[in-house]
Amino acid sequence: MDSKKPWSGRFAADTDHRVEGFTSSLAFDRRLYKQDIAGSIAHCQMLVRCGLLTAEEGRQIVEGLREIQQEIEAGTFPFRIEYEDIHMNIERRLIEKIGPVGGKLHTARSRNDQVTLDLRLYLREKIGDLSRQITLLQQTFLELAEQHLDQILPGYTHLQRAQPVLLAHHFLAYYEMLERDKGRLQDCLRRLNVLPLGAAALAGTSYPIDRAYVAEQLDFPCLSQNSMDAVSDRDYVVEFCAAGALLMLHLSRLCEELVLWSSAEFGFIELSDAVTTGSSIMPQKKNPDVAELIRGKTGRVYGNLMTILTVMKGLPLTYDGDMQEDKEAVFDTVDTLEACLRVLPVVLRQMEVKGERMRAAAAEGFTNATDMADYLVRQGIPFREAHRIVGQVVRYCLEQGKTLEDLTLEELHRFSPRFEPEILDQIRLEVVVDNKQVVGGTARNQVKRRIQELKARMES
């Protein structure tokens, strides 16, 4: 009667070892050990408080758990795959250490509420870490924006040069995206920050426990209100993975730009040697590997989202074995996000901005054509008509190999008599940029104002 599985009472045969390896989650869920022990300690203290354990039993259990945490962190813990998962490994070890009293820890608790507790504690911590990392990346953009406040480059639509913008303005666009990403993580946190313990297997426990006390110990602002929901839903996992996918979407756009800008054709930036790699065969190469890898890692984070959505589709209530597959997708998403967010500030801070190339690209690209049209509108020509006129001016320039600035007033008059001498100043890039005076526009003072606002917000 010395069977190793805690649930082996009704079983006549031992588990097939091929099955044991297949169903064990220990290889990946061991990283939840800290959360598992913290949750167990809070649960144990509540059991003592409610009279379900004696003070002495409680003391032994807590001490045992703390020793186990030390063993794990020292690398001396004897992990055993046949105990299925981290929860059982810890519990069995506890019983080895302090005897049968260790078995009382599981009073009023099930693996079902325990595992979702651990995952919530884990994500709560990680959302905190990730939010701090996002803030550091935002800070990097803020610093870069300040450094490049006068730098003009072409803004693009359809990868065609469209209108001149400030590089600072471009960087701040990413600041804004990241701010919403952080908001989504916080909303996810708010929804998952709910204590599930007490739901037990699915129906709630029948022991007279004090859930509020556990919530307080573990810093949960509220309790789950339905035990079946508590153990069976993983929407917080999906929500986290979706927020992560969006963050990666934003980073993939940034990295696409770093790759483009590093190309010889754009030549807008040079990434530092320290963050690029070479070719094993082509000696001249300097590859923006980090940016490409981040762009590529978008794929795995999207894939993780699809994984967890697929796992949960169509499962009947409450807990099903499929749900063991929730963890690896989360862990890989967390690891990938952390790695990308760690390396990006390094890349951005060390890159050299080639200001002249940027400015020259804006000058050659007719990026002031819209402003010429707007000028005509201010002269009283309907917008669509003005647009048509300037389109013809551009075509003329392309045929003549000229820029708009190269044209004389005489040439302009061939297209419209409404051009006055001041047009020649009105289409200078600095003027064009500074004319975008609207809130959120690229005019220097608008961008400066926004930087001040964001810095103030950062500091507070």
Add this chain to the structure above:
Amino acid sequence: MDSKKPWSGRFAADTDHRVEGFTSSLAFDRRLYKQDIAGSIAHCQMLVRCGLLTAEEGRQIVEGLREIQQEIEAGTFPFRIEYEDIHMNIERRLIEKIGPVGGKLHTARSRNDQVTLDLRLYLREKIGDLSRQITLLQQTFLELAEQHLDQILPGYTHLQRAQPVLLAHHFLAYYEMLERDKGRLQDCLRRLNVLPLGAAALAGTSYPIDRAYVAEQLDFPCLSQNSMDAVSDRDYVVEFCAAGALLMLHLSRLCEELVLWSSAEFGFIELSDAVTTGSSIMPQKKNPDVAELIRGKTGRVYGNLMTILTVMKGLPLTYDGDMQEDKEAVFDTVDTLEACLRVLPVVLRQMEVKGERMRAAAAEGFTNATDMADYLVRQGIPFREAHRIVGQVVRYCLEQGKTLEDLTLEELHRFSPRFEPEILDQIRLEVVVDNKQVVGGTARNQVKRRIQELKARMES
């Protein structure tokens, strides 16, 4: 010089008609006409207020737009595919109606800020509609919970009967999931509820406009703070599609249960004739088609999420042509969610609950075994040991073809001397259910309390 495209100034050749059909989005974006016109009217009124249009020009434009709305709603609007999209169709029609002054509407605006405005207005409205529909579905669950407050059925884990629960408790689990779904939609709304107009093509407009006034007219609580971000991000679309995918995930679980429960094997419910379909060949069939279809439609909503994530991956700033592909995924998601949410309350209200089958299933399934173990724990046996004892009792019952209730005290004593006579009462299903007294547990008074709370919240 009478070319049909508004941007044809610099173009020497007309658009190839195969390309015209390929790039036109009119077939699907026409459903944004209302938002487009509402946005244009607000923009026009602001232009008048800022002196960029005369009052008379403004009047003509607004009147023209209102006529156009009537034409569209009456089905008399002459849609023309060569005008690419709904925005151009409306503008061209306006010029046809009121002459060149119609062209002035586009002052200080671009299709880039216009199209994201329209999509935000659309989603804002639809999130409102969907939230109301979710509430109706929650209300249905609340009513069903009240009706079936005493009904016991087996709660399942791993699709094995686990512990007895109240059907009301089971229904309320879905109430909770839906509440979080609604919360996600509201968070998405909060983030998208930002006025982008003024961003123009990408850099901000150079006209002295009043964005705050437009925001007020269109009921936006705030303004976008970076023009490049405003026209190039579609994170609100992804966030909406992800929230929709999660909602469908929840509905797919419900529908899986409806399908299972309708099977002859479970026999827990009978769906009404009005919501089932028959077979073209098998006369006895009554198929839970609606539930299956909803479960299946989960696939398309997941697919739509993957679509928009893929579209946006790795696009450089700002607007790229790929982003035209954002709309159909959103529209299909909205349509699917609305259709599923419309039909589900009908299905749920008309289903017949077969209470005796449910109760019998709970009674036969050893769902009270946990409580027998808990009893032993209260008798002073460590939980793991108690679990092992009851596992052996269950194995004995299976071999003897008995239920736990069938056992005599003598038989129980073979497994443990700690069983006392009261055990025979303690494992009655009603007692077992009512013992789950913890907050969120399935005890009748807990469930009742929760129903009262939720009803009160509904009413306020």
Add this chain to the structure above:
Amino acid sequence: MDSKKPWSGRFAADTDHRVEGFTSSLAFDRRLYKQDIAGSIAHCQMLVRCGLLTAEEGRQIVEGLREIQQEIEAGTFPFRIEYEDIHMNIERRLIEKIGPVGGKLHTARSRNDQVTLDLRLYLREKIGDLSRQITLLQQTFLELAEQHLDQILPGYTHLQRAQPVLLAHHFLAYYEMLERDKGRLQDCLRRLNVLPLGAAALAGTSYPIDRAYVAEQLDFPCLSQNSMDAVSDRDYVVEFCAAGALLMLHLSRLCEELVLWSSAEFGFIELSDAVTTGSSIMPQKKNPDVAELIRGKTGRVYGNLMTILTVMKGLPLTYDGDMQEDKEAVFDTVDTLEACLRVLPVVLRQMEVKGERMRAAAAEGFTNATDMADYLVRQGIPFREAHRIVGQVVRYCLEQGKTLEDLTLEELHRFSPRFEPEILDQIRLEVVVDNKQVVGGTARNQVKRRIQELKARMES
């Protein structure tokens, strides 16, 4: 007793109209009318042949079906949503036309085997069409390759200029990808080209029918060998959608290159006015919309694959209502592939190649550095050492603003004494390209040989 549904015998109540709209697939499956009628005619002729219908009955049914096809094609067919799908609509109409004998068509058949037959016939036809379209696109690449056989441009890795290649070689890379795409579609066709009729609802029919005769009529080389498999699997749908996703993946890479090459920064091509669009606000813009849209449509085809994978996951045998959701994903995939394949040859044939820009980019990019290293290897230096030396030469050039060709022998000797005078010729781009003499290399004669091979294959 005059209920409209063919399966209403056991039903006491009519279908709720909300449910009717929800479960009807008529809106999209009507496009299978031709396949449905062709399948029915073959089935009917077999029934006559087997004595299950009289010749006269058969004649009436076939004639009725042909009239129905004409009605549908003339737009006069009275589609009725309450008849659920195209199959029922046709059958009901047949009975309206020829009386109760029409009901005999369904002998020995079920909607379950009928619907998978129709979808197989549809995909068989579409795979043929798509394969022809792919061949046309390949032909376009072949012609472009012939036209640009001497054109050098930089080949890229990591979007960094790497080695000079022929534009013809670059185009032929797409030829090869498309060839494998066609192969995947053909493999899919082979697997789906199996007659399912005879499987009936799921167990096989009990009528003495002749499946081989039907297969012959409908040109199927073989019969399904398990009735449950025949009606319940949709792997051919998934396989088709996966092959389509891969095709779009390839097109997305091509379109990315068209977008890059059209940018002012690359300037390698100019797309014709006929296939580009302008901006509503920026008069100078010429947007590569078609290429961007194809790249974007990759998203929807990926999404469709995810849809059908999700729909089918975890469904028990045999046919489940969820599977009605298989069709729209397929139809949208087919439509998207056809549209993209139709427009791409137009874009490619009308684009102007800017040969000088391409050649200049290759010359400036140290794309001959590898060949300088290879030269040193031929001089007896280990490859890794040679690579290191040339890396230093490149760094020197970057510092001096020179290209490799600008260096004198004296300068080269600072890095290695092994450089001989012939090095100056060995790094000329034409020589570098022609040195890639290996099978599949970019040397002109290799590329020419490949073009001849492929043209010969095309003609046969």
Add this chain to the structure above:
Amino acid sequence: MDSKKPWSGRFAADTDHRVEGFTSSLAFDRRLYKQDIAGSIAHCQMLVRCGLLTAEEGRQIVEGLREIQQEIEAGTFPFRIEYEDIHMNIERRLIEKIGPVGGKLHTARSRNDQVTLDLRLYLREKIGDLSRQITLLQQTFLELAEQHLDQILPGYTHLQRAQPVLLAHHFLAYYEMLERDKGRLQDCLRRLNVLPLGAAALAGTSYPIDRAYVAEQLDFPCLSQNSMDAVSDRDYVVEFCAAGALLMLHLSRLCEELVLWSSAEFGFIELSDAVTTGSSIMPQKKNPDVAELIRGKTGRVYGNLMTILTVMKGLPLTYDGDMQEDKEAVFDTVDTLEACLRVLPVVLRQMEVKGERMRAAAAEGFTNATDMADYLVRQGIPFREAHRIVGQVVRYCLEQGKTLEDLTLEELHRFSPRFEPEILDQIRLEVVVDNKQVVGGTARNQVKRRIQELKARMES
């Protein structure tokens, strides 16, 4: 000048260590060591044969590589993360061992063609392994089919009992699905079984090498025909992942059925203790964990497909850094498929079929109603009319609590005068099953014939 990276010639600064960890793929690509060494040996032998290495150099290199393989397999190889990947680790180690001559191995080769070679070799081997595993699973189904040739159970549509089928027939449906899965893997193999070496970085090598000789050594039937295609496409990875997703789709359906059939409600099978797990809290539980986990793992394989599709979308030619992300998705797919295929035969062989429950379920479910309708058709009633009549008979039975077999001829005559006494035999389940005499039908002799065919095919 003793920098550790093989490409560090042009670099002035060392790699940032944070970047080093980020870009290194050693942690996962080390599992390609065997393929890498095999490819290198073949390449080396060819270099000797072509006179690019001396025989002695070749001997040293091959010997060095073999020693390295032994070191890796003995666990003594000094992996160094700063050498980025397995390829560089092996090469650097080779140089350590045999001196600078080791550097000559890289002559006429690049990491770009090397890495795709290794991945092709890996997948070629794994497709072989997986195909063998699939065959074993098919064999299991074949054996089970033979064992249960007389066992009747209800076939289901919409999870409603539909028609009686043989359990053997049900099992063989999976045989057929798996056969197509194997076919897809083989088609994938055929397409990837192409030697890429010689493509070098992207343009082909300029050394006079003999690709055909390498192909022969490594058993490749053909050579890649375009160097840019060879190094830049990963369609074989996508195709493999898609074939894997389909295989998992099929397994998920099987596992759904195992879960359903193990439920108390169905009770069709009992999984052995050796392949099930218990509950930590509910002593009576016996959970079909393995089946649930396989069903859940479908999610990760779908996710991996989405990952690689996303990674490759829109990448310009040729090799991009993103493509480093192709491997983990493949490895995880291979591992998951292997694990599932390994454990499933164990589960299937040890399960106990509860024949009486199956047969009883078929008898109670009106699964013979179609045959009653078919009987009426043979009596001359149009099918639709017959269907309607039997629908009414079923409704009558439901109201009376009877099965079809319970009815007397008198009762039947209330619905139609065409019922003759033989009807009572015609609807016996054995007769009903054996009436499905069509090819692919569930009649016993048809199923037996199919088993014989498949066994014969297995043996050959």
